[in-house]
Amino acid sequence: MASLFILRPLRVSLPRSGSQQLRQPAAKAAGVRRSFSSYLVTPQELAEALKKAPPSPISSEPRVIPLCASWFLPNDPEGRTGIDVFREKRIPKARFFDLDKVIDKHSEYPHMLPTPKGFAAAMSELGIRHEDTVVVYDSRELGIFSAPRVGWTLKTFGHPRVHILNNFRLWVEQGLPTESGNVWTVECGTYPIPEMDEAKVAHFEDVREVALDYNKEGAEGVQILDARSYGRWSGKDPEPRPGLSSGHMPGSINIPFDAVLDPQTKAFLPVDKLKQVFKEKGVDPAKPIISSCGTGVTACVLETALNEAQYGSPEKRKVYDGSWTEWAQRVKPSDSLIRTVEQHSE
Secondary structure: OOOOOEEOOOOOOOOEOOOHHHHHHHHHHHOOOOOOOOOEEOHHHHHHHHHHOOOOOOOOOOOEEEEEOOOOOOOOOOOOOHHHHHHHOEOOOOEEOOOOOOOOOOOOOOOOOOOHHHHHHHHHHOOOOOOOEEEEEOOOOOOOOOHHHHHHHHHHOOOOOEEEEOOHHHHHHOOOOOEOOOOOEEOOOOOOEOOOOHHHEEOHHHHHHHHHHOOOOOOOOOEEEEOOOHHHHHOOOOOOOOOOOOOEOOOOEEOOHHHHEOOOOOOEOOHHHHHHHHHHOOOOOOOOEEEEOOOOOOHHHHHHHHHHHOOOOHHHEEEEOOHHHHHHHHOOHHHOOOEOHHHHHO
C-alpha cells in the first residue's frame, strides 16, 4: 500500500541568500557543477545525469533533482490532480511541487508567486539545496503544461541551475525508469531566503498601462501574448473559473500554448518551428513582450518557447503573474479593457 511522503520538520531558521551559509556551498559547487547544454533537457540527457549525480540524501555534492510539477485545470473533465498522477507514475526519487500550495497565501488570485520566505520554506521541505540542479517535468498525460511555470518560478527566485524536461511522455515511451506510490522519506534542508527578480514579473498596473496605451501615438509598443485557447480569448467560450468573463486585453496576440508544442508528443517544437510560430503571429522580437494566460501557468509555456527560440531580448520579456483571472476581476467596465471578437466585427 502506498504511503504519503514523510517530511521531517524544519527546525532551523532560513538563511538569507547573501549570507556566508550560502556562499560557501555555492563556491564548493562551482568546481563540480553538472550542467546541461540547454534549458530544455531530453529524457536521455536527464537519465544519464541521474546516473552520475543521483538525488541521494547522504551526498553533500550537488545533485540532479527531478521535480514533478503536474497540475490540471479545476474543470478537468477526468477530475485528475497532480498528486494523483505523481503517485501513479513518476521519475524515481522525484519530488512533487504543489502549484496550488506554493503560492502567495494572502492573495485572492490563484498561483501568485509566493513570498521569498515562502519559496525558501517550500524548497527546504522538498529537500532541495541551492546548489542542486533541478529538472522540472510535467505529467505524461499533458506533456508540457505547468512545469514551465515552476521552472520560471525557480529562476525568478534565483535558483542557479534549473531546467525543463522535454518531456515525461517521451521518458515513459522510451522505456526509462519509473516508480509508483509514496514510500520514501524526504530529508528537509535549509534553503536560503532569496531575492525575487522583479524584472521577470509584470503586475496589473504594468499591463493596464500597456492596454490603455494600445494604438496611441508614442506608445512603447509592448506586446501582450495570451496563451489561452482562442475560444476563451475571443470571448466565445467560458473561463474554467465560474463567474469570470472571457475575452482579451486590447491589442493582445492570441497564441494558444499548444501552438508551440508537437501535436503528438506534446514536447516543445524545434527552434526553427518555434520562431515560425511567433513570426506568423506577428510578434516583433525587437519590442518588449509580456506573456499572459488564465492564472500565469501556461504563459510560462510561451516564455519558455521564446527563451528556447531566442526570440526577443530576455531583459524585455516578462510574465503577467495574475494574468486573466486578476485582469477580469480588477478592470473597470468604464475602461473598456475587456474585448471580444464580436466587438471587433461591429
